[in-house]
Amino acid sequence: MELILDSANIEQIKELNELLTVTGVTTNPTIITKSGKEPEVVIKELIDLLDEDQLLFIQAVRTDYEGIMEEAKAISKLRKKNMYVKIPVTHEGLKAIKECKKLGIHTLATAIYTADQAFLAAMNGAEYLAPYVNRMDNYGDGVGNVKDLIEMLRVNHMDSKVVAASFKNTHQVHELIKAGIQAVTVPCDVVFNMIDHPGTKIAVGEFCMNWQKAYHRQDLFE
Numbered sequence: 001m002e003l004i005l006d007s008a009n010i011e012q013i014k015e016l017n018e019l020l021t022v023t024g025v026t027t028n029p030t031i032i033t034k035s036g037k038e039p040e041v042v043i044k045e046l047i048d049l050l051d052e053d054q055l056l057f058i059q060a061v062r063t064d065y066e067g068i069m070e071e072a073k074a075i076s077k078l079r080k081k082n083m084y085v086k087i088p089v090t091h092e093g094l095k096a097i098k099e100c101k102k103l104g105i106h107t108l109a110t111a112i113y114t115a116d117q118a119f120l121a122a123m124n125g126a127e128y129l130a131p132y133v134n135r136m137d138n139y140g141d142g143v144g145n146v147k148d149l150i151e152m153l154r155v156n157h158m159d160s161k162v163v164a165a166s167f168k169n170t171h172q173v174h175e176l177i178k179a180g181i182q183a184v185t186v187p188c189d190v191v192f193n194m195i196d197h198p199g200t201k202i203a204v205g206e207f208c209m210n211w212q213k214a215y216h217r218q219d220l221f222e
């Protein structure tokens with residue numbers, strides 16, 4: 001499974017990239033605004049931070065077809081490889097995804113609220129499909145919808161990857177990993193919640209305390 005970080009927080013991305021096996025980073029306009037930096041600055045920091053084998057996803061901000069295509073072409077040139085353009089599955093967006101496929105521009109179809117939207121984007125050539133799990137939960141069963149999508153792609157032999165997005169808690173991520181999801185893009189705070197457990201901290205504290213008490217030192221070997 002691919003673990004992608006849904007963030008533009010450079011410090012947190014750096015930390016998690018050292019701790020875990022991270023496939024890449026997704027952003028969207030809102031995530032970039034939250035960085036408090038100019039978009040050009042954040043994008044450059046992300047490019048510098050990632051290895052060339054890691055994927056970077058930047059979303060088109062314009063919503064008209066011509067604008068999306070203009071931005072898609074510019075985004076695709078930001079890196080030599082592994083550069084993906086995120087495009088929402090609006091009418092204009094679906095048209096742009098289709099055109100990007102013809103031009104060899106890698107795309108991720110985003111702002112997906114139904115399995116049908118994702119399936120149609122896959123037919124247009126989107127390489128990644130990002131269903132918004134938590135937002136779907138407001139209308140029904142987000143995890144269930146993503147499971148449906150995985151099945152729809154499987155029975156139709158489609159090779160687009162599902163990268164489940166819009167997670168608000170570890171349970172949503174857990175359920176989709178169990179379902180065999182190909183990729184998840186997860187905010188850094190949710191990833192930290194997946195790593196950290198108070199029990200682990202207590203256990204490590206006990207090991208150190210017992211060792212210190214018995215041997216009056218902190219290391220394994222003197």
Ligand code: E4P
Nearest residue numbers: 006026028130135165166167
């Ligand atoms: C990622 O690709 C999406 O843009 C992101 O997960 C949306 O998350 P949100 O629902 O927290 O805005």
